[in-house]
Amino acid sequence: MAGKKLGVGLIGLGSISFAHEAGFGEMGEACEIVALCDINEEEINSRIGMYAAAKGYTRYLDLLDNPAVDMVDITVPHELHYETAKAALEKGRHVLVEKPITVRSEHGAELIALAKQKGLKFSVAENTHFVTAYLKAEEILKQGILGDILTVRTLIAGSEVHRIKDPNLWHGKAPYGGVILDSAVHNFYLFKWLFGGVRDVLGFASKLVPEGEVEDNGLILGHLANGAEYQLNTSCTFEIPWTERVEIYGSQGGMIIDQLADPVARYYLGSNDYDGVILEGVPFDPLGWKFASMVEEIRDFVLAIIEDRPPRVDPADA
Numbered sequence: 001m002a003g004k005k006l007g008v009g010l011i012g013l014g015s016i017s018f019a020h021e022a023g024f025g026e027m028g029e030a031c032e033i034v035a036l037c038d039i040n041e042e043e044i045n046s047r048i049g050m051y052a053a054a055k056g057y058t059r060y061l062d063l064l065d066n067p068a069v070d071m072v073d074i075t076v077p078h079e080l081h082y083e084t085a086k087a088a089l090e091k092g093r094h095v096l097v098e099k100p101i102t103v104r105s106e107h108g109a110e111l112i113a114l115a116k117q118k119g120l121k122f123s124v125a126e127n128t129h130f131v132t133a134y135l136k137a138e139e140i141l142k143q144g145i146l147g148d149i150l151t152v153r154t155l156i157a158g159s160e161v162h163r164i165k166d167p168n169l170w171h172g173k174a175p176y177g178g179v180i181l182d183s184a185v186h187n188f189y190l191f192k193w194l195f196g197g198v199r200d201v202l203g204f205a206s207k208l209v210p211e212g213e214v215e216d217n218g219l220i221l222g223h224l225a226n227g228a229e230y231q232l233n234t235s236c237t238f239e240i241p242w243t244e245r246v247e248i249y250g251s252q253g254g255m256i257i258d259q260l261a262d263p264v265a266r267y268y269l270g271s272n273d274y275d276g277v278i279l280e281g282v283p284f285d286p287l288g289w290k291f292a293s294m295v296e297e298i299r300d301f302v303l304a305i306i307e308d309r310p311p312r313v314d315p316a317d318a
């Protein structure tokens, strides 16, 4: 890559693509958006003027024929992740695909094997691993400050009710899966990263929005790899800003991270520690914390290609 800017093709120009686009913008001279693709031509026209060298496409296969594209960033709806990522890898492009990696697990495994066979960088845009609060929590856990971890509880929730009710959108439609595939994947990634994964899973799914075809609420519980209990609550019918809350309880202390609380993260050492210890460097930013983590995930993937090292997120964990 020496001396050449990494050529980036964006496939999917919907809501989350703006955070990805900001991430590439932060990389300065390291990369350049050279191609934009969406089935909606209006989206292309509204964005293409920002990039002198960019070409627009309504078919991703045509974008993949552009030799200026070194990597693609895929932010189309879930059901299309597999075919789009597969085509891009087959055409020799590095691939970053939004979560969930694919709708079917065997398709995810196939993509991982294909990328390996082709010697290409492949990762999932699992922003969890770039959230400041979780990176600080990782430090506390590594230092053993909380003792042996006994219980972990997570909440990942917000509202998609208006989208589920819109017949023109993919949200809540069967081929794309429900809230467990859409949101709980973030918490399962967190369990894998911070606690070595889960040993068993018991789940309950509910559908509260009549217009939806799939679950919009999920309650999942079981044991982590070390035998600790976990409880995961996910919902897209909570009328609050999209948020995440993680509670970690150990034999010496407990930590609560809540993106709607100020301060966001604090740990307590024992039943008399009413003040607790606030995690420094974790800003209260209920609107921006996720966006910031996505900018960092883009930086990591671009640098992984330039430096020829593995991206921070192993797609097998995502």
Ligand SMILES: NC(=O)c1ccc[n+]([C@@H]2O[C@H](COP(=O)([O-])OP(=O)(O)OC[C@H]3O[C@@H](n4cnc5c(N)ncnc54)[C@H](O)[C@@H]3O)[C@@H](O)[C@H]2O)c1
Binding pocket: 011, 012, 013, 014, 015, 016, 017, 037, 038, 039, 040, 043, 058, 059, 060, 075, 076, 077, 078, 080, 098, 099, 100, 125, 126, 127, 182
């Ligand atoms: N990491 C996160 O926290 C997070 C948050 C939101 C969304 N996402 C993921 O990002 C993906 C997109 O979500 P979104 O909210 O941006 O959806 P969206 O509906 O806003 O955008 C999807 C875009 O893809 C385009 N598209 C559809 N089919 C296409 C095709 N065949 N070729 C090219 N473009 C096509 C649509 O026209 C639309 O502009 C989903 O997989 C979702 O899970 C991740």
